[in-house]
Amino acid sequence: MDTIAVVGASLAGLSAARALRAAGFEGRLIVIGDEKHDPYDRPPLSKDFLAGRQEVADLSLSIPSDADLKLEWRLGECATGLRARDGGYLIELADAEPVACDGVVIATGARARQLPTAAGSGPLRGVHTLRTLDDALALRAALVPSARLVVVGGGFIGAEIASTAMELGVHVTLVEVAPTALAGPLGEELGAVFAALHVTRGVEVLTGVPVASLVPGDDPDGAAGDGGADKVVGVWLADGRELPADVVLVGIGSIPNTEWLAGSGVVGAGPNGELSAGVAITEGGATNLPGVVATGDCAATHSRFAGRVVRYEHWTNALQHPALAAATLLGLPAPRQSATAGVPYFWSDQYGLRLQFAGHYHQGDVVEIVEGDVSTHNFVAVYRREGRPVAVLGIGQPKVFGRWRKQLATDNAL
Amino acid sequence: MIKVCAVADLPEGEAVRVDLEVPIAVFNVAGDYYAIDDTCTHQDASLADGYLEDDCTVECPLHASCFDLRTGEPTGLPAKEPVRTHSVMVEDGVIFVVPRQG
Numbered sequence: 001m002d003t004i005a006v007v008g009a010s011l012a013g014l015s016a017a018r019a020l021r022a023a024g025f026e027g028r029l030i031v032i033g034d035e036k037h038d039p040y041d042r043p044p045l046s047k048d049f050l051a052g053r054q055e056v057a058d059l060s061l062s063i064p065s066d067a068d069l070k071l072e073w074r075l076g077e078c079a080t081g082l083r084a085r086d087g088g089y090l091i092e093l094a095d096a097e098p099v100a101c102d103g104v105v106i107a108t109g110a111r112a113r114q115l116p117t118a119a120g121s122g123p124l125r126g127v128h129t130l131r132t133l134d135d136a137l138a139l140r141a142a143l144v145p146s147a148r149l150v151v152v153g154g155g156f157i158g159a160e161i162a163s164t165a166m167e168l169g170v171h172v173t174l175v176e177v178a179p180t181a182l183a184g185p186l187g188e189e190l191g192a193v194f195a196a197l198h199v200t201r202g203v204e205v206l207t208g209v210p211v212a213s214l215v216p217g218d219d220p221d222g223a224a225g226d227g228g229a230d231k232v233v234g235v236w237l238a239d240g241r242e243l244p245a246d247v248v249l250v251g252i253g254s255i256p257n258t259e260w261l262a263g264s265g266v267v268g269a270g271p272n273g274e275l276s277a278g279v280a281i282t283e284g285g286a287t288n289l290p291g292v293v294a295t296g297d298c299a300a301t302h303s304r305f306a307g308r309v310v311r312y313e314h315w316t317n318a319l320q321h322p323a324l325a326a327a328t329l330l331g332l333p334a335p336r337q338s339a340t341a342g343v344p345y346f347w348s349d350q351y352g353l354r355l356q357f358a359g360h361y362h363q364g365d366v367v368e369i370v371e372g373d374v375s376t377h378n379f380v381a382v383y384r385r386e387g388r389p390v391a392v393l394g395i396g397q398p399k400v401f402g403r404w405r406k407q408l409a410t411d412n413a414l
Numbered sequence: 415m416i417k418v419c420a421v422a423d424l425p426e427g428e429a430v431r432v433d434l435e436v437p438i439a440v441f442n443v444a445g446d447y448y449a450i451d452d453t454c455t456h457q458d459a460s461l462a463d464g465y466l467e468d469d470c471t472v473e474c475p476l477h478a479s480c481f482d483l484r485t486g487e488p489t490g491l492p493a494k495e496p497v498r499t500h501s502v503m504v505e506d507g508v509i510f511v512v513p514r515q516g
Contacts (some may be wrong), residue, residue: 339465398463402475
């Protein structure tokens with residue numbers, strides 16, 4: 001293999017490039033990314049960066065030794081297609097000549113899902129999603145004290161932004177269609193603990209009600225007499241309520257960036273091979289095409305914790321899995337991974353509390369508090385399925401949590 | 415020189431935190447002792463709570479940064495700055511640490 005193209009220049013792509021070099025690949029290594037920014041860390045975008053405690057330079061994922069990797073950066077270029085050619089591949093780009101290579105790492109990640117807009121109208125100003133640095137800069141500028149923020153979607157991104165916005169003196173209303181915020185990833189019982197925390201801190205939490213549509217209006221700061229109702233001024237709920245809003249944050253999940261692979265022959269993880277469910281990979285990152293691997297948020301594989309094919313979007317997966325994908329691409333044995341690699345893991349910081357979660361929650365899993373006390377927000381909870389631990393959640397208990405997380409890795413070792 | 419604990423209280427593969435002004439973590443790797451700053455340079459987390467790996471590194475329990483216990487250097491993102499290392503001494507079955515100054 002002489003030339004490898006890594007498509008995607010965020011954590012997974014950068015980690016793949018580093019891993020390829022660490023594994024001894026000495027050929028050309030081209031990293032293509034559609035954002036103009038050097039690789040940066042996304043988790044702080046909803047937390048310290050949004051709160052103004054971190055600046056752009058703090059987000060950098062680059063280290064001085066990266067210069068030794070001899071990467072050919074193609075930032076600000078969007079991949080639009082993958083085609084087989086001469087026993088290798090061509091990566092087609094939106095505004096540049098295609099890149100020829102004989103190995104491909106697909107690491108194009110995912111983007112924020114948007115609310116549908118009314119036919120014939122564009123997106124309203126004041127409506128935000130949060131995925132990129134540019135998104136975060138725009139949202140940070142909008143979250144001025146006393147602004148009215150409506151968060152649509154009570155998942156982690158919405159919950160973290162609600163927490164940060166409260167800190168910034170913003171009035172926050174959180175709308176979640178399910179009966180309990182965060183019940184999807186954490187289950188009803190422990191999701192409710194966090195929902196209650198938001199209420200205690202002053203967030204108005206509205207659950208069990210879908211959003212009907214966004215309310216357009218005139219921008220009071222816009223040019224006088226422009227007559228356009230292109231700014232969001234509120235959110236209509238399905239039960240008829242109208243929530244006034246200066247800013248709306250939509251946190252309703254993500255869509256894998258896989259459209260560019262249409263017609264490439266790469267098979268998706270949907271029931272009929274749809275790429276909308278992510279790129280189907282083996283545990284080692286192999287796709288159905290030779291010389292093409294995928295990793296990070298755009299890839300889906302069977303999870304023994306979930307008992308089904310899942311597209312995990314966890315930061316640690318994007319950090320650690322690329323080393324497996326790199327080895328697969330180079331035909332090398334899987335490298336040594338950390339003791340807990342392979343166990344889905346994520347964290348969340350809200351209101352100064354640090355939540356850690358490992359494993360996978362299924363509806364019906366039985367929760368047991370094994371340490372501490374839920375009411376003090378300092379505890380470890382274990383989720384069991386047919387008596388067997390499948391997940392663990394901890395707040396303020398890193399040591400006990402860590403033992404359970406390692407136990408999950410051991411119990412579920414193949 | 416600060417007393418950490420008795421040798422018997424720090425079995426192989428385990429770590430203990432010494433609560434000083436700048437906390438120090440002491441590790442027992444197959445009978446060898448290593449001491450580094452306890453707080454991860456990436457974000458506030460205790461490395462004594464982390465995972466000790468076979469290659470003499472510790473993985474931060476929060477965001478998976480890895481540090482070499484011998485040098486304090488990070489061996490993997492997200493940490494980019496090293497932790498300080500400190501000398502460890504064993505005398506009469508007791509482990510002591512000598513905090514590095516500055």
